[in-house]
Amino acid sequence: MMIFIWILQLICVPALSPLCMGIIKKIKAKLQNRVGASIFQPYKDIWKLLHKDEVISTDASWVFRFAPFIIFATTIVIGASIPLFASFLKNTLTGDLLVVVYTLALGTFFLALAGMDTGSAFGGFGSSREMTISALAEGGLILALFTTALSIGTTNLFVISNAGMLLSTQFFLSTILAFIGFFIVLLAETGRFPFDNPATHLELTMIHEAMILEYSGKRLALMEWAAANKFFIFAALGANLFFPYGIAHSVDTQAIVIGIIILLIKIFILCAIVGIIESTMAKFRFFRLPDLLITSLILSALAIGLIQMQIL
Amino acid sequence: MVNLLTTESGFFLLLLLYSLGAIGSLFFRKKDELANGWQSFFAIIGSLWGIFFSISAFFTGNLSFVAYSSVFPLLSFSFHIDQLSAFFIFVISLITLFCSLYGIGYIKHYYKKYSISALGFFYHLFIIGMLMVVTASNGLFFLIAWEIMSIASYFLVVYDHNDVNNTKAGFLYLVMTHVGTAFIILAFLLMYKFTNSFDFESIQAQAVAIPVFIKNTIFILALIGFGTKAGIIPFHIWLPVAHPAAPSHVSALMSGVMIKTGIYMMIRLFLDILQPIPLWWGITILIIGSLSALLGVLYALTEHDIKKLLAYHSIENIGIILLGFGSALVFISLGNTLLALFGLGAALFHTLNHATFKSLLFLSAGSVINQTHTRNMEAYGGLIKYMPQTAFFFLVGSMAISALPPFNGFFSEWLTFQTLLQGMTSVNILVKSTFVLATGALAITGGLALACFVKAFGATFLARPRSTEVAHAKESSLSQLIGMGALALCCLLFGIFSGYLGSLFINIGTHLTVFRNISLPPILSSKINFIAPNNFGSVSALALIVFLILALFIVVLLVKFVINRNQKTKIGATWDCGTNLTPRMEITATGFARSIILIFAGILRPSIQNEIEYRDSKIRYFPKSRTVTLRTRDIYRLYFYLPLNKFITTLSVRAKAIQSGSINMYVFYILIAVAIALFLS
Structure with a gap:
């Protein structure tokens, strides 16, 4: 039974992440009065790309060739290290909050290097912008996650979501503040509005797309899939750390089924919010983004300040 | 053998080996190859012996002896080797071993240009100085050792003396290090006035007799004195000019080890000798640590001189070490000795880790400079195709210093974060806000360091060559590759065995007087998991690595051999928008960091200077050439x-x-x- 649950946990992220992308695109299409593609379109895209021939630049080194695999592998490892639908899977080996943050950074590192590797001006500037944003986002991300860690008294993500007492009156305000801080980082790290436009190939503004511009075929599929995974990971973290309701606490088929359904509902709500934000607001100018990220940092620091507890 | 390992003669053998290396190499003034062979041989033998000696001294415990009581009553050449000293001897020996291995091949390009025997002499003298600094237990003797270390390293900085920049850098270093020494002498004199002794143990025994005001003065004097050597901001100005000037394997030693002697003395003084201490000492060190970490990495981003960039990262990492150490001091003052042990453990672990990855980075940068004859990163590019192994080692070093798992930097930063997290649970509002500030600073520092090393690695090794020098670059010689490879391996191994090493380093503190009476919870001895204080979190390095490799393996297998077997891969040109791609279209190191610099313009104070030369000086209509100079102002020099x-x-x-x-x-x-x-x- 446990092995089955672990396998479910492992494939959960890569299996469901394209669906998130499809739903966001569908919501955006509806808000633009279009019919839009099916929500399963991203699966078909990935499948098609995986079977295409590819072109690799003469200037590219092994970093470019190997980066998609590394980036995709990091999202799989993180997928096993965060609570998704069951909090009883106490992963004390890699389930630490900082492990997740820095393993994500490992992916970002190779993504940015791959962008620079082909020597195109687009890739280089994409990397520069991506690193600028992710460097500034890191502070907010770590402090927001630390808020939950301090409230529960551990940095193990499974234990945090298992405790499920964050929205109690004691921690209510700090949880909400930290969640707002976290949500800003989510938008920044996953390249959504107002930080990046995932649908554009305009050289003046693109960030993520600029870095993967030279990719094609299976490597492009992996890159796109890994980006979707990253979005799913952030959404799951937001859903399970700040609103840990409905997560399965025990090895019980019914609890697990409910856990999966509630996880999906929570993530779809987050997708809907992202979709609505993307349809209703404009992308920010690049040099206004730091203000937003510093806001996230300050909100999270405030949230920590509001937590009253005593261990020392 | 066993006796030799743990007695004073073992330590004298260590000093003797280096002395032989120092004096012996003076005899080969005209024979460069022999001088190189002689000094490398003794450095390698000496450092190997040093590693054995320090490990055995580490496990057998205290060793205290007077080598020679001089005719002066206050000066005695007495040594005290406890676990803390043994740890630092280990770090010095480990880094010396690999730097000396690297040196065999590296020194060759100085043949016929400079005196190899002088290099050997000062190199060995420098190591002897460092070894005595971390073992001396008499204030006056300590100062002699400190001076030997400083003077020897000065001569190494100005070794390449045909470049006037290097002699200037050396002069600045000499001045700053002596200003630092002056503060240290003042601190020792004050301690002598109230304890009547220069002996560390008797000072410690009578530390309670020192009045509070004097004690605080000693703290400030020692902080400035040792902080100058460690390179804390704002006393860092010598570091980014002096470290790049030295030969690369010496820069590796200076950045990896020498600046840590400042940390060693801070631990010795504040945590051992001057206890009990007031709360604000720890808070001050935390704030200085946060500032040094954050500003160090920001200045590193503005650099495009590869060795200067690395030197600024040393300042950043000293800041991170001080965060661990500062929290240890705060916890001690608050009476929580267990947490203080963790803080000290984090600081020591990061000391070892920084020594390995920083010397690795300096060595690989040295190889690159050796081949391209410039330190300017804008003139590199595409070196991964010409020096693949060096590139790989630099990549490992970059990942370790950016705290990316599974390398060692991540685990010591993890422990530092966990320690800071414990500080945030304090009820004291001042303590809590300092810790929140320190955590925020550390988090942003981590992000910026990542950006900086994407820039450093990308601009140096990736894309196309930006100068003709690159196209002539060849892979480093075998001895250089061995030196770098061994350090890269250390980065991985120290990561894998972080649980074990971490608990060892946390144990070091228990041998200091302040921690004598506490017993560690058994949970620490876990060798698989790396466990945080109060059971706050845990991480298993081995599991993380296995997970990563397994996931990578499965992904590669699935995509390459199951789904996608028959597809073709074509090699083509990078999308060029219809024009010819030139190296000028690549992003440069300056361009990469420009947006971050503009965001932090308030701190970095960047300046732009436009110069246009016209063909027709009268109507100024047709410009002949335009120059744009981007600079950042050195506010410390300017305003302090x-x-x-x-x-x-x-x-x-x-x-x-x-x-x-x-x-x-x-x-x-x-x-x-x-x-x-x-x-x-």
Whole structure:
């Protein structure tokens, strides 16, 4: 039974992440009065790309060739290290909050290097912008996650979501503040509005797309899939750390089924919010983004300040 | 053998080996190859012996002996090797071993240009100085060792003396290090005044006798003195100019090890000798640590001189070490010794880790400079195709220093974060807010360091060559590759065994007097998991690595051999928008960091200078050439050191008034001085 649950946990992220992308695109299409593609379109895209021939630049080194695999592998490892639908899977080996943050950074590192590797001006500037944003986002991300860690008294993500007492009156305000801080980082790290436009190939503004511009075929599929995974990971973290309701606490088929359904509902709500934000607001100018990220940092620091507890 | 390992003769053998290396190499003044062979041989043998000796001293415990009581009553050449000293001997020996291995091949390009035997002499003297600094237990003897270390390293900095920049850098280093020493001497004199001893143990025994105000003064003096050597901001200005000037394997030693002697003495003084200490010492060190970490990495981003960039990262990492150490001091003052042990453990672990990855980075940068003959990163590009192994080692070093799992940097930063997290649970609002600030600073520092090393690696090794020098670059020689490879392996191994090493380093503290009476919870001895204080979190390095490799393996297998078997891969040109791609279209190191610099413009104070030369100077319509100079202002020099310099110069000019030059006048001054002295006594 446990092995089955672990396998479910492992494939959960890569299996469901394209669906998130499809739903966001569908919501955006509806808000633009279009019919839009099916929500399963991203699966078909990935499948098609995986079977295409590819072109690799003469200037590219092994970093470019190997980066998609590394980036995709990091999202799989993180997928096993965060609570998704069951909090009883106490992963004390890699389930630490900082492990997740820095393993994500490992992916970002190779993504940015791959962008620079082909020597195109687009890739280089994409990397520069991506690193600028992710460097500034890191502070907010770590402090927001630390808020939950301090409230529960551990940095193990499974234990945090298992405790499920964050929205109690004691921690209510700090949880909400930290969640707002976290949500800003989510938008920044996953390249959504107002930080990046995932649908554009305009050289003046693109960030993520600029870095993967030279990719094609299976490597492009992996890159796109890994980006979707990253979005799913952030959404799951937001859903399970700040609103840990409905997560399965025990090895019980019914609890697990409910856990999966509630996880999906929570993530779809987050997708809907992202979709609505993307349809209703404009992308920010690049040099206004730091203000937003510093806001996230300050909100999270405030949230920590509001937590009253005593261990020392 | 076993006896030799743990007794004083073992330590003297260590010093003897290096002395032989130092003096012996002086005999080969005309024979460069022999001098190289001689000094490398003794450095390698000595450092191997040092590693054995320190490990056995680490596990057998205290070793205290007086080598020679001099005719001066206060000066005795006495040593004390406890676990803390043994740890630092280990770090020094480990890094010396790999730097010396690297040196065999690296020194060759100095043949016929400079004296190899002088390099050998000062190199060995430098190591002897460091070894004595971390073992001396008498203040005056310590100062002698400190001076040997500083002077020897000065001669190494100015070794490449045909470049006037290097001699200038050396001079700045000499001045700054002696200003630091002056503060240290003052601190020792104050301690002597109230304890009547220069011996560390008797100072420690009588530390309670020192009045609070004097103690605080000693703290500030020692912080400035040792902080100058460690490179904390704002006393860092010598570091980014002096470290790049030295030969690369010496820069690796200076950045990896020498600046840590400042940390060692801070631990010795504040945590061991001067206990008990007030709360604000720890808070001050935390704040200085946060500032050094954050500003260090920001200045690193503005650099495109590869060795200067690395030197600024040393400042950043000293800041991170101070965060661990500062929280240890705070916890001690609050009476939570268990947490203090963790803080100290984090600081020591990061000391070891920084020594390995920083020397690795300096060595690989040295190889690159050796091949391209420039330190300017804008002239590199595409080196991964010409020096693949060096590139790989630099990549490992970059990942380790950016705290990316599974390398060692991540685990010591993890422990530092966990320690800071414990501090945030404090009820004291001052303590809590300091810790929140420190955590935020550390988090942003981590992000910026990542950006900086994407820039450093990308601009140096990726894309196309930006100068003709690159196209002539060849892979480093075998000895250099072995030196770098071994360090890269250390980065991985220290990561894998972080649980074990971490608990060892946390144990080091238990042998200091303040921690004597506490027993560690058994949970620490876990060798698989790396466990945080209060069972706050845990991480298994081995599991993380296995997970990563397994996931990578499965992904590669699935995509390459199951789904996608028959597809073709074509090699084509990078999308060029219809024009010819030139290296000028690549992003440069300056361009990469420009947006971050503009965001932090308030701190970094960037300046832009446009110069246009016209063909027709009258109507200024057709520009011949345009130059844009991007700089960042050195605010420390501008607002601190220059005014200070001006002040001292004015004071000296004023003081000149009493120097009339006539002997009679001077005799009169002596008379007055004697009269005052008599009157006062």
